[in-house]
Amino acid sequence: MIDLALVAGAAAFAGFVDAIVGGGGLILVPALFALYPGAAPATLLGTNKGGSVWGTAWATVQYARRVTLNWRALAPAVAAALAGSLAGAWCVTQVDAEGLKRALPFVLAAVFAYTLRRKDLGRVHAPRLTARAETAAAVTIGALVGFYDGFFGPGTGSFFVFLFVRVLGYDFLHASASAKLLNTATNASALALFAAQGHVWWHVALVAALANVAGSTLGARLALRHGAGFVRGVFIVVVGALIVKTGYDAFFR
Structure with a gap:
């Protein structure tokens, strides 16, 4: 019981x-x-998906009630993210991901530095593309980041x-x-693969899911406020x- 209580605490914070x-993972x-x-x-990765996908999905619902989403662009992007995630999951069985593992910290560092340098970045909502171009860009982002999520995974939500x-x-x-909408799709895709292979502890995933949804509720409310x-x-x-x-993980483990 103690281990499930600790899982619940970690899942609630992850959902938040x-x-x-x-970045809840x-x-x-x-x-x-x-x-x-x-x-x-x-099994542990599958159990993580079994818990976290519900918090991500619930956060999507909360955001959709308060934030106007461009469904015309995002709906095909969800399909692209699903396809990309499945393709990435297949590729990881064929190709060694060690090179990507070592490159990832540097890619994230570039994102970090760029965001810090551009202090105005993302403060104002001002979509800059035409409707068709926005849909094409969203589909491309969904496919590429979805592939990455299936192939490797860490930081998927942040990249979105x-x-x-x-x-x-x-x-x-x-x-x-x-990002929550697309991440729900890629998480559901990964969960389906893990579940089909018997790599989910459902009793642990259920505890994690309930706690994750609770943390997600609080996190989304704070973000919206x-x-x-x-x-x-x-x-x-x-x-x-x-x-x-x-x-x-890449250089010292």
Whole structure:
């Protein structure tokens, strides 16, 4: 029972962070590995998806009630993210991801530095593309980041947010809302694959899901109340943590 209580605490915090800007896996995945060191990694990753997908989906619902989403662009982007995630999951069985693992901290560092340097980035919602171009760009982002999520994964939500801000001209609040929608699709795709292979502990995933939804509710409410500037600040903190985590995993583990 103690281990499930700890899972619930980690999942609630993960849901809180993930609802604001993504990066919940940075919290829940290490917690699961620490609590169940003898378990197969695939089972722990599948259990993580089994818990986190519900918090992400609930955050999407909360954002959609308060933030205007461009469904014409995002609906095909969801389909592209699903296809990309499945393709990435297949490719990881064929190709070694070690090179990407070592490159990731540097890519995240570039995102971090760019966001800090552009202090006005993502503070104002000003989509800059025509309707057709925005749809094409959203589909491309969905496919590319979806592929990355299936192939490797860390920082998927942060990449969605950054690209929606940088490429489409969204503010951080609208970008986070849109990212939740696509991230729900890629998480559901990954969960389906893990579940089909028997790599989900459903009793642990259920506890994580309930706690994740509770944390997600609080995180989304804070983001909606405080707006783009608040989301930008959390984004910078999460990307900074991701740089440390992925750098340690790539070069010191």
